[in-house]
Amino acid sequence: MITQGPNAGRSRWKTGVAVGLSAIALAALLGASMTTAQAPNAAAATTSTTAAAATAAPLAPTSQEDYVARRVAAIIAREHYRREPLDDQLSSMILDRYLNALDSEHSYFYAGDIAGFARYRYRLDNAIEDGDMKPVFAIFSVYQKRAIDRMRYSIGLLATKPDFNVDESYHFDRAKRPWPVDKQEMDALWRKRVKNDELSLVLAGKKWPAVVKTLRNRYQHVITRIDQTEPEDVFEAFMNAYTLSLDPHSNYFSPRDSEEYKIHMSLSYQGIGASLQLHNDYVTVVNVIPGGPAAISGKLAANDRITAIGQGKSGKLVDVIGWRLDDVVQKIRGPAGTQVRLQILPAGAAPGTAQKIITFTRNRISLNAQAAQAKMHTVMRNGRPIKVGVIHVPSFYQDYDANRAGVKNFRSTTRDVKRLIVSLRKQGMQVLIMDLRDNGGGYLPEAESMVGLFIHHGPVVQLRDTTGRIEVDQDPDPGIFYRGPLIVLVNRLSASASEIFAGALQDYGRAVIIGQQTYGKGTVQNAHPLSYSLFGSKPDLGQLNVTIGKYYRITGGSTQDRGVMPDISLPSLIDVRDVGENTHDRALPWDHIQPARFTVEGDLQPVIAKLRKLHDARTKNSPGYRYLESDIEALDEMRAQKSLSLSIKVRKAEQASDDRALLARENAWRLANGKKPYKSVADVKKDESAGIILTEATQIAADFATLSGPPAAPAVAGGAVAQRSSTENRSQ
Known part of the structure; x- marks a missing residue:
């Protein structure tokens, strides 16, 4: 799939990690406009004018963009959850986000350009409300001018092969560095950037003529793309600077990307x-x-x-x-x-x-391919086998059209999971793991219904909309389908409906949650197609997704920003510092409302303490854990790197060192598991870390089954509701 927005929920509510950023070709939306912009010095101005002469006429906003800007502002003012006014303060945020979107690495604009844009800092709010996009296009034109300057300069550098023996460094992470002051500083930056491109291709085995051809085509492609930019591209970039200044999941899709969104939704x-x-x-x-x-x-x-x-x-x-x-x-x-x-x-x-x-x-990609899958694992405990059932749920789905058409056996997550539980029981399952890793959400009623398989009856999630009105969604099917030991396995990419499922079972005391802190996506989006009918025609104006509500657990705490904290933490290659709701500067904050009335079905805290102690003892000297932790350390070192040597000798030595370290990690794991070691890094075909977490999850599950005693008798829907009642809840 190429674009992603919020997955469809009920008529009013949507769930899923609303990325939407694929619709925002921000950092490289180089368009066709070239207007005169004063360079920091005469040399820069001469180069820019020459470049501009070879490009198309300047882009300008159309009446359509001006109309959509006013329409978007009106919808956001009426519906967005923040209820934040479009004023000077928001205008300032929008400008910073727009500039960052265009030049996040501070490699195109000069410091003088940024100073010049200060005149727009408190005017963009009025520009949006008045439907006047001229300031937006003026900023973009300067960006394009600088970009084409840089591409032509880069092509010019290819005429001379650089000396790869010079010991110098290229700082590629410039997000927090100042914009270059003049052409001399900008040229120095781009000389190193191009040299790194050249060296990378040389290290990949390309001969110099092939390096020159590849990079000339790359840079020329950017220039060609400049001539293909449409006004809707510029407008989309700016509108998303506006919507993303409110929260990470409100976004505007241009007519072209709105079609991509529809393709995503229909699969x-x-x-x-x-x-x-x-x-x-x-x-x-x-x-x-x-x-x-x-x-x-x-x-x-x-x-x-x-x-x-x-x-x-x-x-x-x-x-x-x-x-x-x-x-x-x-x-x-x-x-x-x-x-x-x-x-x-x-x-x-x-x-x-x-x-x-x-x-x-x-x-x-079909519904079948996304369907839940089950597998039985056997783990030995005290000389006897423990049967651990694992059901992997990639997303929450339902064949909505078949359901509406009255098809009796329509496909859904809950129906599939029930069928898989029955199958696992027949195989002697003693404990169940619901694997929700990488499950970004989906159809909310299915998450609610699936919670109902594991509790007797009660509320599942609370939802508060823009007006402050609160809805409490209930388990739709009284009774319990599976009453045995239950574990929910999550990671940082478990989001939205997954968090509602995991959080509800944690609050009921019905399941042990293991893995990583989840994503923290606890907001609700509503889709607004912006097209309208005019004299029989219906121009396509794109689509706006706007955040209109928040999810709250039955304990009253939101899933927003914090997500669900596991009872037992497991390591992961996913870095929580880079992935998750709290990595976005304008994410809606965590808060809480009154808890719902619900029945606590068990106190798992004593057994969780025992499981954690057994887990710590088992993993302390585990070869698998050492392997995974060494992989995480290597990734952390790579992520921390902000610069590169431009010396071919140094780069080759670094690559050789990285290869030796990788080979050592792989072979340590293989030897510990009785496997033949690899002879070279070229033999490494598979990342062995993928199965380590699931293996440990099954070990925790086996401990849980052992501590829980013999399996409970199978339950069926419609059983008696537990009588213990409480509104006490676990603090978040």
Whole structure:
């Protein structure tokens, strides 16, 4: 999947991690406008004028953009949960976010440009309300002018092969560095940036003529893209600077990206199954879609960057750095059953780091591919086998059309999970793990219904809308389907409906939650198609998703920002400092409301203390845990890197050192598990860390089953409701 917005919930409520950023080709939306902008010095002005002469006429807003701006402002004023006025304070935030979106690495604008934009700091609120987008396009025109200057300068540098023996460094992370003051400082920055591009290709095995050809095509592609920018691209970038200044999940889709959103919602596409966005000239993976080729392979991860694409098993890899997002999307898409190869710069890796090539077979993502799956694991305890059932739920789904049509056996998460529990019971299951890792949400009523399989009856979640009105959603099916020991496994990518499910079972004292702190997405979005009928025609004006409410646990605390804290924490390669609601500066805050009245079904705190003690003792000297922790340490070191050496000798030595460390980690794990060690890093084909967490989860489950005694008798829906009643709850 290529774009992602909130997954459909009920008529009023939506759930899911609303990314929406794939619609915002922000950092590299280089368009066709070239207007005169005063450079910091005469030399810069001369270069800019020459560049501008070769480009199309300046872009300007149309009456459509002006109308949509007013319409968006009106909807947000009426519906957005913050109820924050569009005033000078918000105008200042919007300007900063717009500039950061255009030049997040401070590599295009001069300090003088930024100073000049100060005249707009407290005027953008009026511009939006008045439908006057001229200031927005004026800023964008300066950005385009600077961008084309840099591309032409970069192409000029390719005429001379640099000296890769000089010991100098390139600081690639410039997000907090000041904008260059003059052309001399800007040229020095870009000389090193281009040299790093050149060195990276040399280290990848390319000869100098091939390096020059690849980079000339890359930089020229950016210039070509400048001539293809449409007013809606500029407008979309700015509107999202506005909506994202309110919260991370309100976003505007242009008419083109609104169509992509519809494709996502209907699952009517054929590709690899990944949400993408454009960030600093790299097409970057936001997340992988459950049931798609990328998710099934397990080889593509959030924040991986796509640097080249090849068709089939042996088609030429085409460099796509600096391409428009929709152009990259078209190269990834193709007929089901065909293959596509992606060259990937791993998440967190510095530009120039060794890359990997992954082959995917394109396929249509269907409900079947996203369906819950079950597997039985056997764990030995005190000389006897413990049967641990694991049900993996990638998302919360329902065949809504079949349900509306009255189809008796329509597909849904709850129905599938019930069927799988019955199957696992027949195999002798003694304890159940519900695996919700990477489950970003989905159809809210299914999450509520699935909670009902494990409790007798009661409230599941509370929802408060913009007006302050609170709804309490109940378990729709009185009775309990499974009453045995239950564990819910989550990670940082478990979000929205997953958090509602895990939080409810934790609050009822019905399940032990293990894994990572969850994402913390506790807001609700409503979709507004902006098209209107005028004299029989219906122009497509795009779509606005606006945050209209928040979710609250039955204990009264929101899932927003904090997510669900596990009872037993497990390590993960996902860094909570980079992923999660609280990494967004304008995320809505955690708060609480009155708790709902509900029946506590058990006190698991004593058993959790025992499980945690057994877990700590088991993992203290575990080879698997040592392997996973060493992987996390290596990733942390890579993420902390802010600069690169431009010496080929140093870079080769660093790569050799990284390869030795990787080989040592892999072989330590293999030897501890009785496997033959690898001879070289080229032999490493699979990340062994993927199964370590699930293995430990089954160990915790086996302990839980042992501590709980013999399995409870099977329960069926409609059983008696427990009589113990309380409104006491666990603090969050």
